[in-house]
Amino acid sequence: MTTFAVADLDQTEAYKLTTGxxxxxxxxxxxxxxxxxxxxxxxxxxxxxxxxNPPVVLFxxxxxxxxxxxxxxNCRASGVFTANLVDHDMSVAMNTTAAPVExxxxxxxLAGLTAKRFGSVDAPGVEGAKAVLECRxxxxxxxxxxxxxxxxxxxxxxxxxxxxxxxxxxxIDAVKLDALGRLAGTNYATTREQFSLDRPA
Ligand SMILES: Cc1cc2nc3c(=O)[nH]c(=O)nc-3n(C[C@H](O)[C@H](O)[C@H](O)COP(=O)(O)O)c2cc1C
Numbered sequence: 001m002t003t004f005a006v007a008d009l010d011q012t013e014a015y016k017l018t019t020g021x022x023x024x025x026x027x028x029x030x031x032x033x034x035x036x037x038x039x040x041x042x043x044x045x046x047x048x049x050x051x052x053n054p055p056v057v058l059f060x061x062x063x064x065x066x067x068x069x070x071x072x073x074n075c076r077a078s079g080v081f082t083a084n085l086v087d088h089d090m091s092v093a094m095n096t097t098a099a100p101v102e103x104x105x106x107x108x109x110l111a112g113l114t115a116k117r118f119g120s121v122d123a124p125g126v127e128g129a130k131a132v133l134e135c136r137x138x139x140x141x142x143x144x145x146x147x148x149x150x151x152x153x154x155x156x157x158x159x160x161x162x163x164x165x166x167x168x169x170x171x172i173d174a175v176k177l178d179a180l181g182r183l184a185g186t187n188y189a190t191t192r193e194q195f196s197l198d199r200p201a
Contacts (some may be wrong), residue, residue: 027094091188138154
């Protein structure tokens with residue numbers, strides 16, 4: 001085995017090892033409104049569910065030289081966001097919304113998507129996404145230190161909107177959901193392949 005002591009790694013090496021090993025990572029496609037009302041959408045694969053009572057998700061913003069990404073700035077100002085699930089059919093649109101564009105650019109429009117209000121929070125969701133989680137920001141935490149710190153944004157889910165096609169009661173069909181998982185770099189996996197294991201008594 002090769003051992004890497006983190007103290008000996010530069011930032012790029014630490015990034016590559018972390019994102020190459022912690023796979024597949026779910027993608028939160030985060031929708032917000034800017035202060036001027038412009039809809040904003042961007043993918044975050046440092047995204048996770050971290051509680052269920054109430055349901056809480058988080059995404060992590062990588063800072064570079066104090067540059068605050070639009071999603072984080074909007075969450076701080078509005079206190080709300082949507083986390084949209086990305087399925088395979090939406091992968092190209094998702095990738096388009098990762099472009100580093102000015103806050104004045106509507107990334108929904110850029111990617112040929114429609115921003116839709118789902119009614120519980122004032123943040124835009126992706127029309128046609130198989131699941132849209134409406135969230136209220138409940139906490140923020142900073143990890144690491146400038147110029148390359150990460151800011152975690154915690155959102156309590158106030159409503160789940162789920163396509164009936166993928167739903168059976170409260171069970172989700174992972175194959176039909178066809179959600180993307182991010183691997184290293186530009187590679188992705190889907191939730192089409194799966195197997196079951198009975199839990200020990
Ligand atoms: C699949 C994917 C996942 C990404 N995950 C993250 C992430 O977890 N954290 C982050 O800071 N940037 C991430 N990015 C980059 C952002 O999407 C990119 O910086 C984007 O321009 C941010 O947009 P915003 O300024 O509108 O928030 C990711 C990009 C892609 C394509």
